[in-house]
Amino acid sequence: MDRNPSDPGRLQRAPESFVDRDGVRTVFAQARHGRRDFIRSAFAAAAAGAAAPLALGQSNPVPAAGGDPNILELPEHSKGLGQPVATDGYGKPSKFEANVQRRPSPGLTQTSQSSVSFAPLQSLFGIVTPAGLHFERHHQGWWDIDPSKHRLMLNGSDPSLLKRPMVFAMDELMRLPSVSRFHFIECGANTGMEWGNVAVPTVQYTHGMLSCSEFTGVPLRVLFDLAGVDYKRARYVLAEGADGSSMTRTIPMELVESGEVLVAYGQNGEMLRPENGYPLRLVVPGVQGVSWVKYLRRIEVGDKPYGTKDETIHYVDLLPSGLHRQYSSTQEVKSVVTTPSGGQVLLDKGFYNISGLAWSGRGRIRKVDVSVDGGRTWRAARLEGPVMAKCLTRFNIDWVWDGKPAIVQSRATDESGHVQPTYRQNRSVRGTRSIYHNNSIQSWLVQESGEVKNVQLS
């Protein structure tokens, strides 16, 4: 192996923070010229790698004599006294689950305060993300803020845009009538590393800036009504965080008027986690995560968009024409198979439940199709209910693996009729340098060895 230890082997670098200029140049050059083999050769490689026989692992081996010792010899936990209640006042996952963690992608950012950790989608079931595994994106580090000192202010860019500016304490916000709703949150840069070519190995890193929770809070409209907002003139809303970055984003008033935008303090039955904005964050269903301002301290209503740092310098989508799309907010229809997925190994031939997640910022998922032959043939998957608007939807479909190379894909359609595009379709319009809003169909190559690899067809 002549691997250079300083070269982590990625083909394209970080979405926002580039590493070194030479590295970036190399990466771009590689992306243009190399690393692209005929899909046939990918299949060939897959077949070649399978010289080893399939016997990869036996989770339920045929016993040699008499039977399985796990059955015949009673284990300790069947013969002894277990642990008492409240051994741990806040229970934790089994020690055998320690591999299931949110993780950063090595080399993606140079500081760990302005960085990302990705949710382990490959290990999650259903649609709810456990709060401790929720993806993180901080711009200037996270804080654990004393809720008794936290305040929310409402004001106007011009005093005439509301009857009176107001201040709320957490106690007061939590006295108001609350709603609880399930919604996904996805970073606009999710899958951004993959715009040019395959760059990361697993679904955790390709799609893990995605989480889904039940959020509890107060519709922002209720607070606007209390403050007497002039909805005719105040067509834009600025949300601002209390942390060092004081994140600010513009939200169109239509979304608030719909009643969907929440000032939220609850997440999956408990308070928000500090990494997710404790004690108060904005929930803007269907819109990219950066607009879900954490540590929410102030909301301003105005008559024009704000052109904030995270909608003018970051989170702008570069087009081939050299123009940037500004205020790109809606997360469009998207899906991904989470099992089997990159970096995993199928242990044997036979039955598998292909399972994944689908979502759209434009409403409900209407349909998910799954292909195991690289997109030539598609079958409709089962959608697990309830199918909720702007929420993750779990899909499943039966599959019997014959031990031959397969390319597994999923393709979602939302209730607006928008169908998830391929990489070729996306790149033909948006190019490869957008960073943001990559909703292309994901392909997983199952090799004869059983090992699953991230591949792109285009």
Next chain:
Amino acid sequence: MSSCRSLVAAALFAAAGAALAQTAYPGIGRAATAPEVAAWDIDVRPDFKGLPKGKGSVSQGQDVWEAKCASCHGIFGESNSTFSPLVGGTTKDDVKTGRVARLTDPAYPGRTTLMKASTVSTLWDYINRAMPWTAPKSLSTDEVYAVTAFLLNLGGVLPDDFVLSDATMAQAQSLLPNRNGMTTDHAMWPGGKPRKPDVQGSACMKDCPVDAGHASLLPDHARNAHGNLAEQNRLVGAQHGADTTRPAGAAVAAAAQPQKPEPPAALALLNKNGCNACHTVDAKLVGPAFRDIAKKYNGQADAASYLGGKIRAGGSGVWGAIPMPAQALSEADARAIAQWLAEGAKK
């Protein structure tokens, strides 16, 4: 239910005005005072609404820059060691046209802040609310004007003798290289005109055309670049994680044990006390690498007590001109970190 109540609230508004509206949720919220609004309402809009009066020259900006900005962003705003470069990639022609020509060149690596920024208000607001990175909101209004002026001067946008002020911001805006480089004409902005999505997939179910042309895969040498994937998957399940410490196709290890890395306690303390904002273990960031500190004091008998004192007191000169401010961490934490440094700063 809540929507009904807010509808009622809205109706009350319409009927009786603000006085009655408060009765919808009596006792909730109060009027913000003028000083409170002034303390928090710091945003500046592209039309300069919210911009405070003040001024700063390019040369004043250079002083602030070298003291408070250059350690991360480089003397010329070119550094990519901590963040993406701020300056570079724009030309005199761009200043004339308001479009950065290099953005059309797919071979040009990366994008600097000045290649993207379309509104000068954004630069001002960014610096004012979020910079310097480890001490946001610590610059005076005039310093923000000065630093913004210096940054634009580094990019060849403003001349050396320019004084940026609330009165000259519009002039700076008219010279911004990418001022005409944004579009909101797309379907992803719910505040814009209704648009159809620009890319639509195919609903084909059978004998569909496939992209059989090219494939992109991670090269073999990157197999383990994200760590051992066997340790990033559950121990049981339909699939197990691939052992990426071994070549592709090797048999799966029978029963991998859960791997919870147990890093030295000092690493957690570095996180807890924010040391990582300026230092990393292996590489120089704002301050020296911990490993370099360990090397320098290797074998020095009183290294632990000396370093424990330095961490709390701060200092400058040993590792260059950038001072390390005094740190408010507990003596116990400082001692533990110093001990870890004295023992070689192992991960």
